[in-house]
Amino acid sequence: MFIETETTPNPASLKFLPGRKVMDAGTREFASPEAAEASPLAQAIFDTGEVTNVFFGSDFISVTIAPGASWTDFKPQVLAILLDHFVSEAPLFAPGTAGGIVVPGEDDDLMVEEREEDADVVAQIHELLETRVRPAVAGDGGDIQYRGFRDGVVYLQLQGACSGCPSSTATLKHGIEGLLKHYVPEVTEVRAA
Template sequence: MFIQTEITPNPMTLKFIPGRVVMEKGTAFFPSKEKTLNSPFAKRLFKVDGVEGVFFGADFITITKNQDLEWDLIKPMILGAITDHYSSNDSIIIKENKKNNELKDSKNLDSEIVKQIKELIETRVRPAVAMDGGDIVFENYENGIVYLHMQGSCAGCPSSMATLKNGIENMLKHYVPEVTEVRPIG
């Protein structure tokens, strides 16, 4: 199995491209090993010393490492864990819990502003940040403020605030005049 790697704008993350489907639908973010209960694949990756975050995209895996370790030390072990996963019959995700997202969506179901914001994020923002191994997900809109969740290489990236304020916030303000600010969450 040949696995390509790509650097990302975040020096603590690396994008791994296994040449196979990673997530058939959506994305999954595991900011710590305690959050991997529903993913045998994420658990396997967190067994590598120095791994601090795992993000699954459609056809890539983004790994965030501990700042004290160099990629040269842990990259071979991560490549081995990815190869082992695809050689096994383990699932990537066992069960997805979508109740929280459905609840959030139903809260803003009739809002045209929220529909516009989500459409812009889906079509203009997410494809661009996915190229760098990350994702930005709509969380909420309240009193003119859009709350976004940064995942994968976007989480903790030195340039993420510039992207958020100069790129995403300006675009949303342009297309949706009701938007006054964009803020990252947790």
């Protein structure tokens, strides 16, 4: 088995491509060792001691290391863990856990309460996020979660390699905000949730 790696715009994150499906549906982010207890793979990666974030996408895994850590030293450790996991065909999640899969559009934990009269605008926002934004963000080793729309403001949360990226503010403000404002005139601003 061969696992490819790709750099991401976040210098602390690498994207690992095992050449097979990682998640059947949705995504999953582990932002702490405690959160990683649901997945033996995520927990093994955190156990190296240098990890601050593990993200499972459909066909990739993004790993973010702590400030001051070096990918030169750390990359072989992560590759060994991933190889062991995929060669042994171990389950991604521990038995008895639901895995906490986040399926786009099914997350009711909105930051703001939406108004019924905004339903058409929200539908347009979701369509653009699914067709234009999510594929681009996944290409950089992350995901984007919709958190609400109120008074012209769209609330979004970047995940995976994108969450701690130095260019995440530019991505939100210049890239995503510009796109949404262009296609949905009711959108006046995009904010990180």
